[in-house]
Amino acid sequence: MKSSHAHILVLEPPPIMIICGDQFLKNFRLLKAWESQLPLDQFLTIHAQSVQALLSSGRYSLTADILQLLPSLRLVVTTSAGLNHIDLPECRRRGISIANAKDTYSEDVADMAVGLLIDVFRKISSADSFVRKGLWPTKGDFPLGSKLGGKRVGIVGLGSIGQEVAKRLQAFGCRISYCSRNKKPYVSYPFYSSVIQLATDCDVLIVCCGLTQQTHHMINKDVMLALGKEGVVVNVGRGAIIKEEELVQCLVQGELGGAGLDVFENEPKVPGELFALDKVVLSPHTAVRTAETLIAMCELVKGNFEAFFSNKPLLSPVVLNN
Numbered sequence: 001m002k003s004s005h006a007h008i009l010v011l012e013p014p015p016i017m018i019i020c021g022d023q024f025l026k027n028f029r030l031l032k033a034w035e036s037q038l039p040l041d042q043f044l045t046i047h048a049q050s051v052q053a054l055l056s057s058g059r060y061s062l063t064a065d066i067l068q069l070l071p072s073l074r075l076v077v078t079t080s081a082g083l084n085h086i087d088l089p090e091c092r093r094r095g096i097s098i099a100n101a102k103d104t105y106s107e108d109v110a111d112m113a114v115g116l117l118i119d120v121f122r123k124i125s126s127a128d129s130f131v132r133k134g135l136w137p138t139k140g141d142f143p144l145g146s147k148l149g150g151k152r153v154g155i156v157g158l159g160s161i162g163q164e165v166a167k168r169l170q171a172f173g174c175r176i177s178y179c180s181r182n183k184k185p186y187v188s189y190p191f192y193s194s195v196i197q198l199a200t201d202c203d204v205l206i207v208c209c210g211l212t213q214q215t216h217h218m219i220n221k222d223v224m225l226a227l228g229k230e231g232v233v234v235n236v237g238r239g240a241i242i243k244e245e246e247l248v249q250c251l252v253q254g255e256l257g258g259a260g261l262d263v264f265e266n267e268p269k270v271p272g273e274l275f276a277l278d279k280v281v282l283s284p285h286t287a288v289r290t291a292e293t294l295i296a297m298c299e300l301v302k303g304n305f306e307a308f309f310s311n312k313p314l315l316s317p318v319v320l321n322n
């Protein structure tokens with residue numbers, strides 16, 4: 001590895017650094033933009049020639065304008081599974097390689113999706129608040145929940161997260177079907193090419209896909225009305241896959257039975273109307289945040305940078321299709 005060239009630009013401290021510090025990258029020279037007093041564009045201009053590699057956490061958009069300030073950039077390693085913060089066509093045009101989390105987080109995200117769903121059906125968060133507020137002795141019985149087993153669950157996006165969700169919910173006795181770009185030959189769950197049709201035939205939709213131009217606002221009012229008044233939506237993908245305004249409207253007006261949301265359209269802003277609704281469970285984009293998995297992520301990040309600076313194949317390359 002040619003360490004003299006091994007500069008890595010880090011725009012903001014990624015969650016892996018919160019848990020692992022930056023010692024795992026001690027063989028590289030880290031350029032930490034957030035520690036500089038300079039405005040970002042000046043900081044990038046100063047380091048423009050030396051930066052061949054960048055570490056991103058997914059929170060900072062890597063737009064064509066930012067990438068333009070980095071003419072020597074050849075690699076982006078993102079600690080996210082999602083790629084919606086990166087201008088992919090621009091990376092393809094510039095020949096910039098990308099490595100991401102691949103399926104490192106899939107089990108944790110699937111656990112979270114199932115947790116949110118159970119919470120909505122069995123009202124765990126709302127029961128917790130009922131007990132803490134001292135309402136049990138005065139108000140008596142808590143409202144009935146709804147049984148998970150037997151529910152018809154539609155998985156939107158049967159990638160590695162979706163498959164982990166399916167596996168878990170099958171064990172709970174749910175009936176799984178899915179909607180995806182293409183039918184997956186290796187699973188026997190019923191396939192739907194239309195999300196509306198899937199919603200019509202299901203009690204629950206679990207959004208597990210990535211955010212792209214095709215999936216942006218894919219879950220709109222029509223889909224939620226098709227799911228129905230008892231229907232539940234869980235989102236562990238990205239906020240903007242659901243038209244949030246219409247989700248809020250459907251929940252407030254009783255046109256949708258409940259929601260479990262780990263992601264939102266304008267994070268960290270969450271629509272205030274949701275705070276008053278017991279049938280909604282909210283989480284601050286924490287599905288990937290377990291200590292064990294973030295430690296595994298440090299190894300993957302390190303391995304990708306080592307491979308890049310030694311001219312070896314990346315460990316988790318993203319294939320950029322035309």
Ligand SMILES: O=CC(=O)O
Nearest residue numbers: 079080081082288
């Ligand atoms: O949301 C988190 C991720 O994309 O990894």
